[in-house]
Amino acid sequence: MKNSKISTEHLNLFYGKKQALFDISLEIPEKKVTALIGPSGCGKSTFLRSLNRMNDIINGVRITGSVRIDNEDIYARGVDVVHLRRRIGMVFQKSNPFPKSIFDNVAYGPRINGTGNRKEIADLVEQSLKQAALWDEVKDRLKESALGLSGGQQQRLCIARSLAVSPDILLMDEPASALDPIATAKIEELIYELKSRYTILIVTHNLQQAARVSDHTAFFYLGELVEFGKTRGIFTNPEHEQTENYVTGKFG
Amino acid sequence: MTDHILKRFDDELEKLGSRIGKMAVLVQQQVTDAIDALQRGDMALALQVIEGDDKVDLYDTKIEKHCMRLLALQQPVAIDLRTVLSALSVNRNLERMGDAAVNIAERIPLLEPHTELVTRTHIGVMGEVATAMIKDALTAFTEADVAVARSVVVRDNIIDEQDLQNFDILTDIMREHPELVEAASHLLMISRNLERLADEATNIAEEAVFVADAKIVKHRGWGRPDRNEDGNPTAPTADGDNGS
Numbered sequence: 148m149k150n151s152k153i154s155t156e157h158l159n160l161f162y163g164k165k166q167a168l169f170d171i172s173l174e175i176p177e178k179k180v181t182a183l184i185g186p187s188g189c190g191k192s193t194f195l196r197s198l199n200r201m202n203d204i205i206n207g208v209r210i211t212g213s214v215r216i217d218n219e220d221i222y223a224r225g226v227d228v229v230h231l232r233r234r235i236g237m238v239f240q241k242s243n244p245f246p247k248s249i250f251d252n253v254a255y256g257p258r259i260n261g262t263g264n265r266k267e268i269a270d271l272v273e274q275s276l277k278q279a280a281l282w283d284e285v286k287d288r289l290k291e292s293a294l295g296l297s298g299g300q301q302q303r304l305c306i307a308r309s310l311a312v313s314p315d316i317l318l319m320d321e322p323a324s325a326l327d328p329i330a331t332a333k334i335e336e337l338i339y340e341l342k343s344r345y346t347i348l349i350v351t352h353n354l355q356q357a358a359r360v361s362d363h364t365a366f367f368y369l370g371e372l373v374e375f376g377k378t379r380g381i382f383t384n385p386e387h388e389q390t391e392n393y394v395t396g397k398f399g
Numbered sequence: 400m401t402d403h404i405l406k407r408f409d410d411e412l413e414k415l416g417s418r419i420g421k422m423a424v425l426v427q428q429q430v431t432d433a434i435d436a437l438q439r440g441d442m443a444l445a446l447q448v449i450e451g452d453d454k455v456d457l458y459d460t461k462i463e464k465h466c467m468r469l470l471a472l473q474q475p476v477a478i479d480l481r482t483v484l485s486a487l488s489v490n491r492n493l494e495r496m497g498d499a500a501v502n503i504a505e506r507i508p509l510l511e512p513h514t515e516l517v518t519r520t521h522i523g524v525m526g527e528v529a530t531a532m533i534k535d536a537l538t539a540f541t542e543a544d545v546a547v548a549r550s551v552v553v554r555d556n557i558i559d560e561q562d563l564q565n566f567d568i569l570t571d572i573m574r575e576h577p578e579l580v581e582a583a584s585h586l587l588m589i590s591r592n593l594e595r596l597a598d599e600a601t602n603i604a605e606e607a608v609f610v611a612d613a614k615i616v617k618h619r620g621w622g623r624p625d626r627n628e629d630g631n632p633t634a635p636t637a638d639g640d641n642g643s
Contacts (some may be wrong), residue, residue, distance in 0.1 A: 333402075333403055336406060355474050359408075359472060359473060379472065
């Protein structure tokens, strides 16, 4: 595929003896939103976490095949995992702001990366909060605790925190499933805005959300990739019967 | 109207409205040209109408795909749902209007050498009324104006009456002048096409009411109670759905 940012080839992943991903070969296009859908246990979150080596922290995980980002094998010997994760922001289902001020949450990454200049940090915080569509709501209370924000605002703060270290990929694991419809719509609009700068992957159980926000959709089932294609095609005329059955709510 | 949080949705709806608007302008021109060509016996203009139909069909396909995409990917509800459903319906009405214009245009050369026969019918007036109905129906639809929509529906009866009178006039001509049977038959069909154009305009006006008030007024006229399949009045439910 032209302009592919991430490519996996024959990716298999085992939790001990149990195989969770089977021979996944997939090319994720750059600066687009790709949704990963499928029933619980289908491997979509496992796949997402294999892209920034988050599975490394689980005992007994073994991987075969390759994952390439910008054509570099991220599982090759000598790859600096911390450096890799700096390039790949991650947002989880439950927002997880640090028990610090709004400002310090966003400044955290740049500070540990060695950005010492106050003006530079302040600019980065403002810019990241603006990109996360949160600046107008918090600009007058940056010193207040992040824990005082609403659920939706906390999630956008976590996105701002990810953006502050200038990643080029954003992984989102059910980023809006704990939010009300308005907060969800704001996150979805934000995802749409961010794709001009970032390659975004989103795991979601909400098929309507996948349809609304993504350009491409990958359907996983029992650890296998059943179908990958343009979201428009997946939701109007999928190629595989299994995909059709899943998106029309006949199983899952 | 308040914007959606998802700007992409607003953009898509706006684009759909714009496509419908452009198709409407094109179809109105096709109809006007077909009627002009008929009254002036202008073969070149008639040919232009026939060739112009490809463009109408292209809009038809594009709008249908656009609506399918909106329904599948954005899951519109309430007024957004009614807007998309109406766009599908109006698209179909416009495409049929385009076909009616072509049907009229195709018969113009076949009237030769009796094109003057048209002046003995109500076809000229029907053309004027139908054109005005189309213009007003599209205004009612784009502005969700129920009053204008109603004025369109009322005029449909005038066209129906003139079509019936044309039948009598033209069958009399056929009886008196057997050599004019072919030309008179074409005029009968032209009259029927004008009547169809007015019907399509009426359907668009009814869609305007559906978008504005969520009421389905076709088949039963304005102000009459909803009825079930047996013809008995039904009481509206809390969700505004009468169950039919």
